[in-house]
Amino acid sequence: MKYFILCFSLLLTTNAFAQKKVELRFITDGVCGMCENRIEKTLLNLRGVWTAEWDLSTHETFVVYNTKKITENKIHEALSDVGHDQICSCTESKILAFEESYSNINPCCRYRDRNVIEAHK
Amino acid sequence: MTQERIKSLGVFLIFIFPYLSYSQSDTSIYDGLNLDAVEINTEALGSVISLKDPKLKTIISRAELKKAACCNLSESFETNPSIDVSITDAVTGTRQIQLFGLAGKYAQIQVEMTPLVRGLLANSGLSYIPGAWIHSIQLTKGIGSVSNGFESMTGQINVELLKPENIIDDIVIKNSAKLRVNNYINQGGRIETNLIYGKRISDKWSLGILGHASGRSIIVDNNKDGFADNPIGYQLNGMVRARYFGQNGWEGLFTIHTLEDQKIGGQISNNLNFPISSNPWRSNMSQNRFSISSKTGWVNPKNPNQSIGVILHGYRQSMIGNMGSSDDALNQKELSAHQIGGVSQFLFRQDWNKISHTGSVGIFYDNYDINFNAGGYLQGYNRPFVEQNIGISSEWTWTPNEFLTLVAGGRFDWHSIILNSKTRVPFSPRIHARIAPNDKNVFRLVFGEGFRMALPITEEWGRVASNREIRWDQYGSVSGGDQLSLEESTNAGISYTGNFIFNYMPGSITANIHGTWFNEAVIHDYWSNRMRYIYPDLTTSNESEFAMISKSAGISSNYKLDKKTEIRLAYRYQNVVVRNQIHGLDPVSILMPAAFVAKHRALINLSRNFMKSWNLDITVQYHGEQPIPSIQPLAPGLDGKLIGIAPAHQLLNFQFRKTTRKGDFYLGVENALNFQQQNPIDGAVNINGEPMPPGSTFFTDNFDATRVWGPIFGRMIYFGLNFKLIE
Numbered sequence: 001m002k003y004f005i006l007c008f009s010l011l012l013t014t015n016a017f018a019q020k021k022v023e024l025r026f027i028t029d030g031v032c033g034m035c036e037n038r039i040e041k042t043l044l045n046l047r048g049v050w051t052a053e054w055d056l057s058t059h060e061t062f063v064v065y066n067t068k069k070i071t072e073n074k075i076h077e078a079l080s081d082v083g084h085d086q087i088c089s090c091t092e093s094k095i096l097a098f099e100e101s102y103s104n105i106n107p108c109c110r111y112r113d114r115n116v117i118e119a120h121k
Numbered sequence: 122m123t124q125e126r127i128k129s130l131g132v133f134l135i136f137i138f139p140y141l142s143y144s145q146s147d148t149s150i151y152d153g154l155n156l157d158a159v160e161i162n163t164e165a166l167g168s169v170i171s172l173k174d175p176k177l178k179t180i181i182s183r184a185e186l187k188k189a190a191c192c193n194l195s196e197s198f199e200t201n202p203s204i205d206v207s208i209t210d211a212v213t214g215t216r217q218i219q220l221f222g223l224a225g226k227y228a229q230i231q232v233e234m235t236p237l238v239r240g241l242l243a244n245s246g247l248s249y250i251p252g253a254w255i256h257s258i259q260l261t262k263g264i265g266s267v268s269n270g271f272e273s274m275t276g277q278i279n280v281e282l283l284k285p286e287n288i289i290d291d292i293v294i295k296n297s298a299k300l301r302v303n304n305y306i307n308q309g310g311r312i313e314t315n316l317i318y319g320k321r322i323s324d325k326w327s328l329g330i331l332g333h334a335s336g337r338s339i340i341v342d343n344n345k346d347g348f349a350d351n352p353i354g355y356q357l358n359g360m361v362r363a364r365y366f367g368q369n370g371w372e373g374l375f376t377i378h379t380l381e382d383q384k385i386g387g388q389i390s391n392n393l394n395f396p397i398s399s400n401p402w403r404s405n406m407s408q409n410r411f412s413i414s415s416k417t418g419w420v421n422p423k424n425p426n427q428s429i430g431v432i433l434h435g436y437r438q439s440m441i442g443n444m445g446s447s448d449d450a451l452n453q454k455e456l457s458a459h460q461i462g463g464v465s466q467f468l469f470r471q472d473w474n475k476i477s478h479t480g481s482v483g484i485f486y487d488n489y490d491i492n493f494n495a496g497g498y499l500q501g502y503n504r505p506f507v508e509q510n511i512g513i514s515s516e517w518t519w520t521p522n523e524f525l526t527l528v529a530g531g532r533f534d535w536h537s538i539i540l541n542s543k544t545r546v547p548f549s550p551r552i553h554a555r556i557a558p559n560d561k562n563v564f565r566l567v568f569g570e571g572f573r574m575a576l577p578i579t580e581e582w583g584r585v586a587s588n589r590e591i592r593w594d595q596y597g598s599v600s601g602g603d604q605l606s607l608e609e610s611t612n613a614g615i616s617y618t619g620n621f622i623f624n625y626m627p628g629s630i631t632a633n634i635h636g637t638w639f640n641e642a643v644i645h646d647y648w649s650n651r652m653r654y655i656y657p658d659l660t661t662s663n664e665s666e667f668a669m670i671s672k673s674a675g676i677s678s679n680y681k682l683d684k685k686t687e688i689r690l691a692y693r694y695q696n697v698v699v700r701n702q703i704h705g706l707d708p709v710s711i712l713m714p715a716a717f718v719a720k721h722r723a724l725i726n727l728s729r730n731f732m733k734s735w736n737l738d739i740t741v742q743y744h745g746e747q748p749i750p751s752i753q754p755l756a757p758g759l760d761g762k763l764i765g766i767a768p769a770h771q772l773l774n775f776q777f778r779k780t781t782r783k784g785d786f787y788l789g790v791e792n793a794l795n796f797q798q799q800n801p802i803d804g805a806v807n808i809n810g811e812p813m814p815p816g817s818t819f820f821t822d823n824f825d826a827t828r829v830w831g832p833i834f835g836r837m838i839y840f841g842l843n844f845k846l847i848e
Contacts, residue, residue, distance in 0.1 A: 050625060064625045
């Protein structure tokens with residue numbers, strides 16, 4: 001019993017506290033719960049990302065990551081690759097996803113289409 | 122389906138089919154759009170305690186049930202910090218649950234608000250709900266709502282099975298069908314198959330079929346005591362359900378359920394070195410059930426705050442069993458019991474701005490025909506009896522703001538047996554309060570009274586697997602049979618639930634203190650020498666003396682260690698005392714510890730996702746010392762060895778699960794530390810470790826298979842798969 005507790009507390013300390021974590025907030029375009037799922041899943045699958053959340057109403061993405069394992073650019077790249085446009089303070093212009101990756105996302109998630117946005121209201 | 126319609130349905134669903142709305146994904150809004158290859162992965166936390174509910178209610182989802190390979194409901198609480206699972210005896214293999222250290226029968230166990238684990242199925246009904254059929258379990262600690270009946274004394278467990286819309290979930294196209302198959306095999310020789318089929322027939326109707334077949338044909342006797350570690354036999358279980366979503370707020374769910382279970386246990390092995398003429402000790406048991414139920418509901422389309430629901434449910438069930446050997450005819454037991462009954466309930470709900478009211482009128486009728494014979498002691502008498510009840514309930518919920526919810530309810534029950542024997546109409550008041558100082562912390566209070574009718578022999582059939590003499594009270598005067606006896610209790614509790622975020626990761630903590638005081642209870646006496654007294658309706662003459670008291674306090678916490686790891690830690694203290702009578706010239710009654718209840722329980726559950734599609738779940742359970750009946754053949758109190766102590770022990774389970782697009786595979790080990798109770802059956806083996814035939818004096822004098830406090834089987838490896846066949 002006590003070994004288990006020891007193991008768990010070791011796990012806790014190594015995982016939780018021995019890392020340098022940075023908070024990052026930016027805007028990601030999207031329209032629905034499916035987008036939310038895709039955005040969060042993409043980010044969480046990245047090595048070095050500790051937590052990721054996307055808010056459907058404000059479109060704000062909140063990411064906590066470990067600077068030793070991943071850079072901010074890599075995070076934006078990953079979202080562009082799955083077809084999501086982003087606005088962040090790191091660049092002046094909007095980070096646009098390639099047309100090819102945008103066309104790969106599900107029709108109901110086509111956030112650039114006015115009709116789709118209307119349908120979700 | 123428009124959004125408003127979904128909303129109004131939601132109100133209704135929460136009322137009659139709780140938490141069904143919770144499962145409905147919002148895909149139907151996008152009917153017109155192409156939905157190829159859409160996979161909405163809403164794998165929420167396995168078990169959640171809602172902060173909004175005025176009751177301390179844990180919702181256990183399918184994600185949680187995947188953490189352990191649960192074959193059926195009785196095994197699905199392995200990762201749950203509030204419920205204990207115990208085995209009633211070493212021959213029938215019946216598993217029962219405990220809440221607050223009290224038997225599971227004091228919690229109202231329902232399937233979609235209709236009774237299943239009740240009457241003749243109270244004994245083994247938990248094993249008749251296959252894990253693969255379960256959609257979610259709602260576990261309420263503390264007395265439940267009055268609308269659901271009088272029987273919830275310590276809590277309430279409501280199991281929602283898969284409904285047609287859950288099976289076909291995201292299939293929107295008409296005439297499409299879905300078939301899932303689920304297989305399980307373990308080292309103990311248990312094989313199980315479940316078939317789950319769903320089909321959308323038209324816009325309004327959909328169909329679901331749930332099938333289950335399981336069996337065990339290999340006789341295993343790991344501890345070499347001559348008794349099979351598990352009974353062999355089979356179970357066939359099937360359910361056909363039709364779902365209707367109509368216009369103008371109408372909907373319905375119609376179910377047919379049929380069940381057949383056969384089990385044989387005891388000295389069933391062929392290689393026992395008994396004399397040829399001897400008859401081995403065996404236990405046979407068969408149960409069956411047939412039931413039809415219909416639930417219809419209507420939400421006023423003009424005013425979605427008004428809704429009504431009607432539940433109609435009829436069933437026929439039987440339990441036929443015998444145990445013993447003709448070489449020890451005095452201790453042979455036989456049971457033949459049949460029950461035919463029905464329930465009808467009418468519920469109505471009205472919501473105003475801050476107040477809502479739920480009323481119900483319910484009738485149930487049960488016709489029992491129970492024949493019980495135990496050797497030469499009790500002559501069974503066959504006199505069918507009827508239990509019928511008319512109950513009305515009213516429950517008011519007041520929610521002045523988001524920080525406070527008050528629920529006050531009461532019900533009157535015109536119960537035929539209580540009316541006859543006690544000439545009174547029991548009133549059950551219940552109060553629930555929820556106080557939330559902010560949106561992260563909730564305090565809850567509960568107080569209420571409930572009662573139930575016990576069937577002392579049939580609902581604990583495994584407990585008679587012993588050569589202890591059964592006596593109905595200290596004079597042994599009741600002429601046998603199995604009669605309904607009243608049990609009545611008051612339950613009160615306070616609990617706290619808080620959600621927190623630490624190190625960017627969410628967690629929750631729950632602490633509770635609950636007490637249950639029984640004015641009247643059916644007591645099984647474990648402490649008397651070579652006898653087992655059953656005190657039906659143990660009522661003490663002094664009002665301030667209780668027949669049974671349970672006090673329980675627990676704390677549990679869930680926390681996400683990182684994005685792939687979840688941990689659950691729990692500890693619980695429980696103290697249960699039971700009134701027993703010390704016989705003699707001047708009988709006195711004293712409070713004794715309850716047998717087989719550990720004072721300290723702890724649980725650690727860790728689940729980790731790795732390599733994207735793999736999951737590892739580890740569960741460690743700690744069971745503290747338990748008081749057990751002593752095997753000293755001396756009169757109680759003479760040598761101070763009245764109460765034996767079972768040692769504290771730990772159990773370790775782990776499981777690997779691989780998820781693919783087509784389904785899941787899992788491989789696991791239960792009781793990995795290979796902990797086994799030594800000599801679970803008294804009198805089965807002599808000092809040299811040789812199995813004894815039932816005709817021997819040693820066996821006849823000592824036999825008792827009910828002193829089970831730990832695992833009998835030892836380490837067990839299992840493998841399972843859960844596969845989509847057609848879509």
